[in-house]
Amino acid sequence: MLSVVHRPVVVRAPSKVNLHLSVGDLRDDGYHELTTVFQALSLADTVAVVPAAELRVEVRGEDAAQVPSDHTNLVWQAAEMLAEASGRPPHVAITIDKGIPVAGGMAGGSADAAATLVALDELWSLGLTRLELDRYAARLGSDVPFCLHGGTALGTGRGEKLLPVLARNTFHWVLALAKDGLSTPAVFRELDRLRAAGDPPRVDDPQALMQALAVGDAAALAPLLGNDLQAAALSLQPGLRRTLRAGVAAGALAGIVSGSGPTCAFLCADRDTAVEVSAELAGAGVARTVRVADGPVHGARLDDDESQH
Numbered sequence: 001m002l003s004v005v006h007r008p009v010v011v012r013a014p015s016k017v018n019l020h021l022s023v024g025d026l027r028d029d030g031y032h033e034l035t036t037v038f039q040a041l042s043l044a045d046t047v048a049v050v051p052a053a054e055l056r057v058e059v060r061g062e063d064a065a066q067v068p069s070d071h072t073n074l075v076w077q078a079a080e081m082l083a084e085a086s087g088r089p090p091h092v093a094i095t096i097d098k099g100i101p102v103a104g105g106m107a108g109g110s111a112d113a114a115a116t117l118v119a120l121d122e123l124w125s126l127g128l129t130r131l132e133l134d135r136y137a138a139r140l141g142s143d144v145p146f147c148l149h150g151g152t153a154l155g156t157g158r159g160e161k162l163l164p165v166l167a168r169n170t171f172h173w174v175l176a177l178a179k180d181g182l183s184t185p186a187v188f189r190e191l192d193r194l195r196a197a198g199d200p201p202r203v204d205d206p207q208a209l210m211q212a213l214a215v216g217d218a219a220a221l222a223p224l225l226g227n228d229l230q231a232a233a234l235s236l237q238p239g240l241r242r243t244l245r246a247g248v249a250a251g252a253l254a255g256i257v258s259g260s261g262p263t264c265a266f267l268c269a270d271r272d273t274a275v276e277v278s279a280e281l282a283g284a285g286v287a288r289t290v291r292v293a294d295g296p297v298h299g300a301r302l303d304d305d306e307s308q309h
C-alpha cells in the first residue's frame with residue numbers, strides 16, 4: 001500500500017527585544033500594566049508541522065532539554081485551541097528548532113506559539129483572518145500577538161494591545177545569552193520587592209524613543225533604550241552588570257537587559273561593529289553564547305523555501 005508523505009509546513013518564528021519597557025505598580029489582580037516598544041529580531045526558531053497519528057511535540061537545538069514537549073508547551077496549547085475551534089482532532093507532529101534562548105527574555109515560547117497558529121492555518125486550510133489569528137494569539141499569552149505581527153510596535157495592557165511604530169532603517173544588535181535562564185514571574189516579584197524597599201529607576205515615556213526610531217538614528221536611539229525590569233534582573237543575576245559593561249567597552253552604542261532577562265541586547269552603529277562587538281564579547285567569557293541579529297523583521301510567517309504549497 002502506498003503511504004502519503006507530507007512535506008512539513010515550516011514557519012519562521014522571530015524573537016523580540018524590548019527597546020522600552022515601563023512596568024506599572026502591581027495591580028489588585030496580580031498583574032502589572034506595561035508600556036513597551038517591541039522590535040522583532042532575526043534571531044529565530046523554526047516550527048514545522050505535519051499530519052500525524054496523534055499530537056506530538058519534538059524540540060531540537062542546544063537548549064532543547066529545557067523545553068517541555070508535553071501539554072505545557074505553548075505550541076501544544078496552540079494546536080489544541082485551533083483543533084477545537086475548527087472541529088478536528090489535533091493530530092499533528094510539531095518540531096521546534098530552537099535558535100532563541102530559553103527563558104532568555106526574548107519571547108521564545110510566544111514566538112513558537114504564534115508560528116504554530118500560522119502553520120496550522122496553512123496545513124488545515126482554515127483561512128483565518130488577521131483578526132481571528134490575533135484573538136487566538138492573545139488567548140495564548142500576552143507576547144504572542146506581537147510575535148505574530150513582528151516589526152516594531154507599541155504594546156500596552158499586558159503587552160497584547162498593539163500599535164505599529166514607524167521604524168526607518170535596520171538596527172544591528174548583539175545578543176549575549178546567559179548561562180542560566182530567569183523566570184519572568186520571579187523577575188516581576190523581585191521588582192515588586194525592590195520597589196517596596198526603595199526606589200529603583202523608572203523609564204520615561206517612550207515618545208523620544210519613538211522619534212529616534214522614525215528617523216532611523218541608532219545613535220539617537222541608544223541613550224533612550226530603557227527597561228524597568230533591568231534592576232530586578234541585575235539583582236537576581238549581578239554578573240550581568242559585567243556583561244553590559246563589556247559590550248559597551250567593546251564598541252556598542254548601548255546595552256540593556258532584554259525583557260525579563262537574562263539575555264543582554266547591545267545596539268550597534270552598523271553590522272561590522274556588531275560583528276566586532278560579538279567577537280570581543282565571546283572572547284571575554286561574559287556570556288554562554290553571543291549572536292548577531294538585526295531588526296525589525298516580519299512576525300511569524302511561512303518559510304517559502306521549506307514549506308509545501
Ligand code: ATP
Pocket residue numbers: 066067068072073074075096101102103104105106107108109110112113143182184259260261
Ligand atoms: P518572555 O520573554 O515572553 O518572558 P522568555 O523568552 O523569557 O519569555 P521562554 O523561552 O518563552 O521565556 O520560556 C519560558 C518557559 O516556558 C521555559 O522555561 C519553558 O519551560 C516554557 N515553555 C513552554 N513552551 C515553550 C517553548 N515553545 N519554547 C520555550 N519555552 C517554552
